Amino acid sequence: MDCKAKAYILSIGNELLIGKVTNTNASWLAQRLTLLGYCVERIIVLPDNMDDIVEEFHRAVSRADLVISTGGLGPTPDDITNIALAKALNRELETNPEALEMLKEKYAKRGYPLTPEREKMAKLPKGARPLPNPVGTAPGIMVETDSRLIIVLPGVPAEMEAIFKDHVEPILKSRGRPYFYREKMIRVKGVPEADLTPILRRALKIDEKAYVKSHPRGLEDGVPVVEIHVYASSSSEEEASNIVDKVEKFLIEEIRKTFGQSASISPLN
């Protein structure tokens, strides 16, 4: 896979580690980042615990160009992502006037007082920028350090998605050259996954920008069904499309040639 840059996603929250909540935030973000040309190299789910958050921010920033976290931005005692990020970056935590203004405005509208719990959400690492939250109250946080970009988002999916679409996506699009992700899915009925392996192995060698992966889908009418996913990312839209088309064509021809009538092949998109 060719990529614009490497990304790490940090998903903060005990509810994910006890299996109370499925990590749909991470798959949503992973899909968006992939479409923007990023290679997501890790998704790390970690507890609401200072040392763990500091450690994983530290590790992520030392390895990835882009680090996006979700969770731990609210007013409750276990919302400590802003503090942990400041520690990880070795920066002071300070009340950001712009973030404070955002909170004041929100709470004035709702008629709630600005308590210390609420003011906590305006504390950002020195040099950080708040990202307005069009759905909830806690602003997101953006920090640049050397050439790395760190984006901190709330864990509530609607808030996370809104901040990402309104404020993060435009920033990521403006960084570096645009990238294009293209994919195809082929469904093969009648051939066991293992027997497709020699063909998959050759398909993987066609172009290093392409990735090919098979997913067994069990039996249908007593015969195996396998879906093959082909995808590529490139700074040229045409190239990304051509690579995926070329690999798809190769797969269909080789499967037909090898298995004849016993393989029923259908494109899925």
Next chain:
Amino acid sequence: MDCKAKAYILSIGNELLIGKVTNTNASWLAQRLTLLGYCVERIIVLPDNMDDIVEEFHRAVSRADLVISTGGLGPTPDDITNIALAKALNRELETNPEALEMLKEKYAKRGYPLTPEREKMAKLPKGARPLPNPVGTAPGIMVETDSRLIIVLPGVPAEMEAIFKDHVEPILKSRGRPYFYREKMIRVKGVPEADLTPILRRALKIDEKAYVKSHPRGLEDGVPVVEIHVYASSSSEEEASNIVDKVEKFLIEEIRKTFGQSASISPLN
């Protein structure tokens, strides 16, 4: 939280990192492990890449008592978890006679030949034990090293769940004392999450075996709704229940006392 032992979950597969698939395997496993008394400290999603898998197995084994991975056990070229695990443990990879027998039997029944791609699934790190797969073909892998237990499962959810229920759960139950997890969920309507914070902070201090976390659920009839999750784990079933009851009682009483009629409280389970 009190725990029987620490667990790491490794989710292997590019499809998770491009957001094609949501990681339901990890939340399913996390829930099961929590109920068995384990503290899941990380869920790490990583690519189908040798160096990454070796690195994360290495890190997980050095930190957790139990490491469970999913994905990368099939017959295709990117299924390399068995090889990576052997490397991470610095053990030889060898054909396991028991695993080979399992595969031979499966394929004989289906009338498929035992190709090299299929035989690959019988290669386990030296000293490992295959776990029969009642749904698919690739056996799971179990390795003990010092006091650590490593369990490697396929990525197909039905296969992963079946091996876990049939073979892993009984082993985990037999290790150490039994543990009991208890939880309660309270729904509070009419109080913003931030105003509950001082009460949550005190609730967290009632018992170190208990954990309390609030989840904002947006507005209903124009007023905020917050769900509060209380849970505890203990080697005594009675203690786990008592702790959760005590914390729930405290929360309900304090919220009533502080917010009176403006708070509407209902238990969710």
